[in-house]
Amino acid sequence: MYSDVVMDHFKNPRNVGEIPDADGVGEVGNPACGDIMAFYIKVNNNVLEDVKFKTFGCGAAIAVSSMVSEMAKGKTLDEAMQISNKSVIDALNGLPKKKHHCSNLGADALHRAIEDYRSKQQGKIAERPLDGPEVCSCPVCDVNDPEEAPYCSSVCERTTGK
C-alpha cells in the first residue's frame, strides 16, 4: 500500500520530538479524524535551523511529518512556505489517494509554525483559525463540527470559500 520511501520514514521517522524553547509552534488536526500534528521550529537568520514534530496518526501521517521536517530543515522561511501538499507526496513517491489529506496536514502544520514565529516577531498573538464557521462539517473526514480542530476548520473555509 505504501511506497518504500513512506515505509522508511514511518519506520525511522526523522526529527521526532519537541523543542522546549521553540521559536514557533504549529499544530493542526483533530483526534476524531485520526490526525494531530505538532511542529516546532528554531529559526536563525531567517533559516530553519531545527525542525521537530510530534504526530498522532496513521503510517502516512507519520511519514509525511518526517518528510516535511526533512524538507524544511535548512530552508529559508520563504522557501519552507513553498513546501506543498504535492511536493510532499512526490518526495514520498506517492501516497494512496485516501491518505492525501494526511499530507495536507504536514505542510499546514509547518506553515502554521512559521506563521506563529512571524507573528511573535511582530509582537502579535498568532491568530488561531478557530474562529471559522461555527458549525462546520469536514468534507475530508465527513466529521460534523470537528472539535477544537484548527486544520478541519481551515479545510472548511477553503472549500466553502472557493
Add this chain to the structure above:
Amino acid sequence: MKTINMDHVAASSLLPEVVEAMMPFLSEKMGNPSSMHSLGEEVTEALEEARGQVAGLINASDQEMVFTSGGTESNNWALKGMVLANRSRGNHIITSSIEHFSIMHAIKALEKQGVEVTRLPVDKYGIVDPDDVRKAITPRTILISVMHANNEVGSIQPIAEIGKIAREHGVPFHTDAVATVGVIPVDVKALNVDLLSLAANPFYGPLGTGALYVRKGVRIEPLIDGGIQEQGLRAGTENVLGIVGMGKAAEIAAGELESRMAHLIPLRDRLINEIPASIEEVEPVGHRTQRLPGNASVLVRYVEGESMLLFLDMEGIKIASGSACISRSLKVSHVMLAMGIDAGNAQGSLLFTLGKDNTNEDVDEVVRILPPIVQKLRDMSPLYKRTTKFKAIG
C-alpha cells in the same frame, strides 16, 4: 519470519478438506446446475448436498436455505425483499445502531425511498435491550433486524429474546449472523428468527459465498430476479465452486464447533487480560463473557490504530483496527460511538480475531511485541503525557 494471523474476520484460509471438495469442480465436474443432461445433474446433486450441510449447521430444513454471493447480499436482500413484500402492511423497520455496513447502508437506501427507521441504542457493552425492541414496535412495523454478534466489539445480542418479542407481535425478524454461524451454536428455531444471513468464510469456507435462511411461510420478494434457480427466490447461475466449499466447511464446523470454542476462549481471554496488564491506559471493548469466542478488542490511548498495525505487520502479526484511518470513509466506527466511546479513543482500536490455527505461543508473541511498539508511537504522539490546549481524549 513466522506469520501470525489474528485477523480471521478479514479472511481465513480454507480447510484442506474444503479445498479437496472443491477441486473436482475446477476441472472435470463442470456443468451448469440448471441444464438437464447428466453434466448438469452431478452439479445439481453437489449443490443439494451443500444445501443440506449448511441447513444442518443452523437447524433449518433444506428448502429454507437460499444461496447468495455472501453476507452482504443476504443482508441487502432480507431488508429490501421484506420491504418490497410488505409495503402494503407498513413502512417501519427497527434495527440497532451497531449493525454491519451492509445493513446500515441498505437501510439508508430504504430510508431514501420513504421507509421509516428506528435505530435502537446499545449499552456500554454494545448490547441491545430487548425491552427497547418491544417499545419500538408499532402497527406499521414490517421488520426487525438486529445482528447476532458484532465482530468489531465481539458482543453477542440477546437474539432469542428479541425473536420472542417479535413473534408475539407478529413482526418478521431478521438477524445478521455472519459473525456467529459456524462459530458459536446457532439454531434458527431456538433463536425465533424468520430470516438469517450467513457467510462461509467465518467457518473457513470460501470468500464471496453465503446464504439467507428464509423460514418456511415467510413471504419475501427476490433482490435478484430472473429464473428458476433457488426456488425463484434468487436467480443466476450458481457459484458452484463456492457453494460446494461452503457446504463442506459447514459440515465440518457442525462437528467441531465445541472444540473450536474450547480452543479459542482461553486464548481470547489471555489477550483481553494480558494486553492491558502489560501496557498502561489500554481498555478492553465489549462484553467480557457474552462475546464471540475468538474476539479480543482493545483501545490503546494516545496512538492511532493503523500505525500500530503497520509495525505489527512488520513483525508478521496480522490484526485489524476500527480506526477511522483504515475505514476508507475516514469515519470513526459507528459501533464504538454508539457504545459511548469517544471518537479520539476509538482511533486506538486494536481488533484480534483468533482462529483454529492460533496458539498460546502466538499470544505470547503478541504480548511481547506490542508494548514496545505502543511505547515508540506514544513517544511520537502529541497527545501522550501532555496537558495542552488539545482536549484530553477520554
Add this chain to the structure above:
Amino acid sequence: MKTINMDHVAASSLLPEVVEAMMPFLSEKMGNPSSMHSLGEEVTEALEEARGQVAGLINASDQEMVFTSGGTESNNWALKGMVLANRSRGNHIITSSIEHFSIMHAIKALEKQGVEVTRLPVDKYGIVDPDDVRKAITPRTILISVMHANNEVGSIQPIAEIGKIAREHGVPFHTDAVATVGVIPVDVKALNVDLLSLAANPFYGPLGTGALYVRKGVRIEPLIDGGIQEQGLRAGTENVLGIVGMGKAAEIAAGELESRMAHLIPLRDRLINEIPASIEEVEPVGHRTQRLPGNASVLVRYVEGESMLLFLDMEGIKIASGSACISRSLKVSHVMLAMGIDAGNAQGSLLFTLGKDNTNEDVDEVVRILPPIVQKLRDMSPLYKRTTKFKAIG
C-alpha cells in the same frame, strides 16, 4: 464412450490456465481484499489485475468495471439501479421481447412498482429494428435495455445503432452482453453503451462470476449496498477465486477471439446446413450470418426437445433445448414466440452451442446419430404424418 459437449452455453470447462491462476487462492494466498495488512494486499493486487484484464476485453477503463456474482446480478442491478437513480427524471423503460429471464423478470418486478415498459418486437430472425427504439423513446424514458445476442436463437442485435439513437436522445443504454463478451469482439465505445453486463463462463471462466460495465459519469444506485468495495457501487467481500479466474479467462479470450471464431463458424454452419439436409422438416432458427459463432439452433417438427436430448445424452452428446440456461423451467421459449414461431414447433427446439473443444468429427457424430433418434420419436408421435383432429402445426 466419448462425451461431446455442445452445450457450452450451460457451462464450459475452465481453461487449464484459468485453473492454474486460481489455485494459489485456494490455499496460501488467502486474504480479504479490504483488509490493510500484507495478506490483504496480495489479494487486492490480484483483483486489480483481473479488473484490468476484463476491462481490456471490452475496451473499458478499469474504474468502469464492477465485479458481480454473474450476468443475472449485473442485469438486475443495471435495471433496478438505473430506475432508483432516475426516478425523478422519468418512469419509462424500453426493452425487447426476447431478453434473458434475468432482464425479463427484473422488469416485471419493476412494473409491479409502477415502472412503465415498452417491449419492442423482433423480426422473424429475432432482430430488433433500431427505428422502433427511436419511436418508443418519450421524454420520460430513463433506460433502454436490449441484449447484444440471444443464446437461444443466436441472432446478434444492432447494438451500435441502437446506442447511437439512445445517445442522440440522451437516454442511458444498457446491453446484456453475457452471450457475446469473450465470444465476439465487444467494444463498449464502438457500441455506444452506458452499461453492459457480462459473465465469465462464456469465455471459459468460472460459474457465478460476472461484471457490470458502468461508463464513467453514469449515475446508478447500488443493488447491494454497504461498503467500500467496488467504489461503493457493489458491496460485499469479493469472490476472489472467481474473479481471478475471470480475469485470466478474459486475458486469454482477448488474444484468442479471432482464432476461436474462425474455428467455430465453420462447425456451426455445418450443423445448420447438414442437420436439415439429413432430416426432413427441420428448420434453422435465427439469422444466418448476424449470429453467434458457436450457435446452431434448429426446430425439429413433430417431436419434443427433451426426448431428443435424453437419447442424445445416452450417446454422450450434450446439447440443450428451448431456453438454454433454464431448460429446467420447461416452458415454451418466449423468444421463439416473439419471433412468430408457433408454440408447437418451438417444442422441437434443439440448441447446439459449440466451444473450443468441438471438432469436425463431433459434427459428423451428431449428423450421424441424430436422424435415427428423430425417426424413432416421430414414429411414436401422434402429430407425425397425420391429418387428424390435431391442428397441423406450422
